[in-house]
Amino acid sequence: MRIGIDLGGTKIEGILLAPGGIEVLRRRVETPAGNYHATIATVGSLVSALEAETGCVGTVGVGIPGAISLATGRVKNANSTCLIGHPIEQDLAAAVGRSVRVMNDANCFVLSEASDGAASPLEMPSARIIFGIILGTGVGGGIVVRGEALDGRNAIAGEWGHNPLPWPRPEEQPGPRCYCGKSGCIETFLCGPSLDADYRARGGCAASTREMVLRAENQEDDVAEAALQRYEDRLARALASVINILDPDAIVIGGGISNIQRLYKSLPDRLRDYVFSDSFDTMIVPPKHGDSSGVRGAAWLWSEAEAAELAKLWGTKGLPKRSVGNPS
Template sequence: MGVGLPGAIDPQSGLIKNCNCLVLNGHDLRSDLMQRLGQPVWIANDADCFTLSEAVDGAGAGATTVFGVIIGTGCGGGIAVNQQLLSGPNAIAGEWGHNPLPGYTPQRDGPAQACYCGKQNCIESFISGSGFARRYGEQAQAEAIVEAAQNGDPQALAHWRHFIDAFARSLASVINILDPQTIVLGGGLSNVGQNLPRSAPRHRALSVLR
């Protein structure tokens, strides 16, 4: 059985780390599942699984370098080069969600956001589905905010535009480092807002070297 989950699996100990489902951190979930199920179990980061799948026979098929993004409850990422996963010696390659939001200012992005990882203003706090909803307030779900924006609600539309701007700024920093041939988006928040504007000011959001 194969399991994809948020967070990384420590290559030495097999323990889960950096998972936004905090109860899993520090646990050897693979051993627990094998003991309960009585069969072999393989565990990997969900964004890594997504990226490798897309690089082999999905939207990134044929691309030399693929950066896969999952924006859902959290904000994960994975890297595939020549259809091979690049995970790094600590299994954290592609974990862009816990880098600081590029160009953060309180005037542009609102109050500082504390992240469960212990840092402030992580990308995940701004562009994950949960972060998108939390920053809007009013106990609203991401889908409801997007629907309000589609119906012309000015507050919701402004919030959506900021999301696109923050998302593009974050991707620009990855592009400048990795220079991927293809970026593939996945996760719940990547499937909403089909009828909403998706472009952001080039001078602010697409500061990519050419």
Template structure:
């Protein structure tokens, strides 16, 4: 056996690595070479609220990407990033905002559909692993990766390896209460997790847009029932007064949320992913906004955009077997 021909249960682990990011709106699969070069990538829409159709779609997508990359069928195990995590007690999925996954034996079903081993990790942990390996946190020992998308979460990587934690919940920042809530914020929206005041209900893209719609109505302006975060940011950049105020409320809330964790963790780098991470103004504005919330006489932790964009999570999923 060659030194680089590493096997687990007869499955080859060197060479091509396959990763799948199972999101609420899309499923993405990628094949990476051992040096991180992208060999193939495909996306399909997620069959929302249809668990069995989702497993079948994943199996078909993996087969297509494997063929595109020139890998023999069933030659490579697959890593999966999901919005949730397997319970260490039962193996069933919990805490997923794609709620149709909760309570399901996803690893068992994926291994049966794929005919090979699978590893499952939280998608934010995959983001952290990706960015710590060859992304925006590659020069840092402790990387805190934050997802600001349809949902909100975070993951930790130390020396390029994701930190899962004893109960497999390390980094579940999205379901901490927003620090320093005002009376109005404390009366805010209920979260799907059953609590209220969660960071996710303030800092997700939909929450940002919902907050702006409420401000339009309070000002007596006509407002659509639904707006996107991109529409609010476009209005902010065009000079709209209320959109600018909505952005500054978001900035303040994000600074409070990030600052609380920096006081506990003191990471070497903070990496932002998800749709709101594409708001470039945040990188100029966050250091000053965070500083009052940091229990230190100096705050120089870099806040960076994910180098691999919205494909960082799927790259991290592909690295899972290497890290395991």
């Protein structure tokens, strides 16, 4: 059995997968906002609840909105800032009583879709390189090559959201200020809130992104249509810079923006204007598992073979006692 945890800013989701990626149980709880120690304890309680309810013990993988610094072993680059500077891998291991694997949540997302999702060997047998992006409250990215999620020399592989928007228009310069301290980052143009803000700044009045898209599709709102076209062009420019370097077989789009179906039709045509090639064949697809991709990918941080081997060990020796001390 494998347990995946998706540690988000507002919710923590847990899932227990049986061999073959079969979902056995899923639970979701609120994240203790701004409280690192309470967050660690909540993850420990969630793992305990999943195991108590099913009578199973599993490996534990956790996706976080940041990365583990290879220099310090502590969290960096997290938009959930209460995590920054803490040795989360060690603290989580103490909370659940066994080794834990931790990876950036965007990497978990693309690992899920490359393992048994939209870009899996079953769906795309010849695909070797998969780039996954999350377009939600923030903008993240991850890379899987031949089934393995890449973290890179500095643990920032796939962090395209904090590169500048390519080929900026005069009105896009210097760009909005980003929480990372720079201006004009891709994230500031492509996160969900930026689409809404761009629409409203030009007089838009729809109550939600979904309503805005519907009004544009029904030709009821020229402001909405113009905002979506600007967004699509910016997304194409941002992806073209990745394609020109990585040349992936497929791109999987996740996050709330992935529900805008027109993107999958418009993006290939727009990308042909920016990609440095005489042809463009990269597949651009929505996630098979939707919002569940992150938590499933966290479970996939342990292979089925590893999970089976550890289950045998735990069956004979049992699990170590959970730590009752405070995390660091």
